Amino acid sequence: MSRITDIEQGIDQLFSESPYDMDSERRQARLLSLLKNEIGYACEKSASYAKYIEHWPIHFQCAETIADLPYLPVGVFKANPPLSLIRSDEVKRTLTSSATTGQVPSRIVLDSATSRRMAKGALTIFRNFIGSERRPYLVIDTSENLASQGQIGARGAAIQALRSFATEIVCSMQLTSDGESRLDLDRVLACAAQWKNSEILVYGFTYVIWTQFVQRLKQAGIKLDLPNARVLHSGGWKRLQEEAVTHDAFNSDVAEVFGCPVSNIIDYYGMVENVGVIYPDCEYGNKHVPAFAEVIVRDPLTLAPVAAGDKGLIQVCSVLPTSFPGFLLLTEDMAEVIGYDGCSCGRKGPSFRFAGRVPKAEVRGCGNLESKRRRQPEMAGVA
Amino acid sequence: MIASELVQVVDSTREITAAATRLRDLVRDEEIAPQTVLEIFENWSAELGACELQEIPGVAFLRLWLRRGTLEPILLRELGPNTPNGGWWEDGRARLRAFPLGLIGHWPAANIDIQPALSLTCALLAGNCCLVRVPTGLIDVNRLLMEKLHAVDRSGILTRRFFAASFDYSRMDLQQAMAQSVDGAMIWGGAEAVSQVRALSFPHWSRLLVFGPRVSAAAMDARTWGNLEERTTWCRRIARDVWQFDQQACSSPQTLFLERSHACDPEAFVEDLRKAFEEENRAHPRQQIDPSLTSAISLVRASWLLAGDGRSAVFPQSPDWTILLGAGATMPNPTQGRTLTVLVIDDLLEAISKFDGTLQTLGLGISDPEREEILTRAAGRNGVDRIVKLGRMHVFSSPWDGTELIRPLVRLVRHVQSQD
Secondary structure, eight states: OOHHHHHHHHHHHHHTSOTTOSOHHHHHHHHHHHHHHHHHHHHHHOHHHHHHHHTSSSOGGGOSSGGGSOOEEGGGGGSSSOOOSSOGGGOOEEEEOOOOTTSOOOEEEEOHHHHHHHHHHHHHHHHHHHOSOOEEEEESSOGGGGOOSEEEEHHHHHHHHTGGGEEEEEEOEEEOTTSOEEEOHHHHHHHHHHTTTSOEEEEEEHHHIIIIIIHHHHHTTOOOOOTTEEEEEESOSHHHHHTTOOHHHHHHHHHHHHTOOGGGEEEEEOOGGGTTOOEEBOTTSOEEOOTTEEEEEEOTTTOOBOOTTOEEEEEEEESOOSSSSOSEEEEEEEEEEEESSOOTTOOOSOEEEEEEEOOOOSOOOTTOOSSOSSSOOOOOSOO | OOHHHHSEEOOOHHHHHHHHHHHHHHHHHOOOOHHHHHHHHHHHHHHTTOGGGTTSTTHHHHHHHTSHHHHHHHHHHHHOTTGGGTOOEEETTEEEEEEEOSEEEEEOOTTOTTHHHHHHHHHHHTTOEEEEEOOGGGHHHHHHHHHHHHHTOTTOTTGGGEEEEEOOTTOHHHHHHHHHHOSEEEEESOHHHHHHHHTSOOOTTOEEEEEOOOEEEEEEOHHHHHOHHHHHHHHHHHHHHHHGGGGOSTTSEEEEEEEOOSSSOHHHHHHHHHHHHHHHHHHSOOOOOOHHHHHHHHHHHHHHHHSOTTOEEEOOSSSSOEEEEEEOSSOOOOOOSSEEEEEEESOHHHHHHTOOSOEEEEEEEOSOHHHHHHHHHHHHHTTOOEEEETTOTTOOOSSBTTBOSSGGGEEEEEEOOTTO
């Protein structure tokens, strides 16, 4: 049997399990074996990746835990051309991250198989949190972000991940002629009237929901009266934190505008590099890891996994990608480990809470140059 | 005097202007002889030997700096023969004497624990009074250091000649109040910090001494790094230079250029360097790290190895240290955090010719003095301000960044006797 077939079978076996019911020990053993196989496969496909793996202090085949396996920092996906394990003619879609102004976005190449697994992974997780029935889907974004082919951004990918739950899709924003997005209030009100007593699904980026939807409706004194709305949001809290908006204030205002319970509002953490895996909050405010993935929170001082109750850098692990080496990725985000098993919500495996982006250092001393003096910086291949 | 008075957390411009007024009067009314300062510094140096201070990065170095044997020669060289006694010296038919510039403001870098004290000592030696902005992250350390000064200066001969104030760097009103009060300034730090301070409105007569932003590098010729008998010692020297100040100082080597040898393998040299790094790490393990530095270290390790052929790297699982091995004449952007890039090059002169003025210190390991002379001249022409033996890259001395440390903080008064 070829290595890729073996990997495919391993992934299918994990998909066949209930995502949050697997015994920790069995899950770890299966993930470790599958991840080793995937690292080996990636080494066959990419000489540069193989070189990185060769230099890792522990040979990956000798790793006894997932935490010992070699991981890549997520920043390597900002390289151009993107880090890939497939030929250019096999690229079905390129995902880009939502980099803020002036930053280089990450780029992730997907082939058909990874794309399919990505959809299946997200679907499996969403089902566990919102059920599997289809319902009207209100997107707090413009229809331009629904484009499904070629290059797609993080917002588009997140919107599309919920398509399978939709009976119909309505976008609440319109793109104006000068490229700005504007709330289409008439359309929103019409939908609210039509869907009044239905189960509906709502998705938007956290700061888009807050700034362009909830605040506008609040200012206009409009409440939608959609008690069965499930509002999912993602994309991070940085901008809202800058405006001193707390999670409680966000949930309370969103619930008030939609007329639904606060418990129907679900924040989830995810990133394009960790394709197909998302981490929604459970009813106790904790994030959980599905059977086909793992999260390790590492102490920044030692890079060793932290104990429950401690904070550190988030490493995400996923068996889903085979088109790019995104199996084990050290992110630039921080989290607190709540526990390694036994969340009151009943989901097994580790639970954690997002604790923000890695804070930028105030200064890095007198050796910190912003620019060279007489010549432009000549990079010797270092990002 | 209690610790909180030695470094005060200030919140109003009034506190700064009041201190400035007091200090300005003091510097005009009360001269202090350099001998007195040297004597207190010598005692302060002894007091800093207390065991509770030994974990503070740079304290051993500050002790050495404060010794009379270090400072007196600097005074003599920069300010003339009679300076230690506060006297005049002959200059043809005239005579010269150093008088303090007045009130000196200090803006030390936030990454070097002892830098507020170091900066202060230069201005005090010149007889000035000082306003020192202590970065918020360095308050506790500097209170400990100043307590030791106070212990040997109970009558306040020196401690009342400065006001150490701490406030957040974003408090532009306080920064401005400081800048407007001073006759001179010593500004240290990275590009952003230095630019921010330089942009404050200083009085038109103020003299500004800027130290940083700079980086440093090291270079070894083939005979030196190829010498198996001495290689371990050289590797220890390099490790020592990398470890001090967690490689964040402007004098920290970021890149080591190795002249290509047909007899020796750079991988074998890196293996010895690895052992030296491990040893240094055991002796001086890092106590804390900024998570953004951990991210940067992880990224540079991966980016280096993913970038192309001919590169290798050695690192532990932790972010404790990293050695990147490659070839070329161009220094990569520094990562810091004990990350040393070793670049093999045919001719060291090629690397030196690419230095662009940002390079402060070049640490050398060269076997042939004539060769060293050629390299030194080339480095000087290309903007390098210090060229020292490897292992001594952080030895703080005058001149620093090509500038004398004390002379710019005095006025040299010329007197031609009216009787002549």
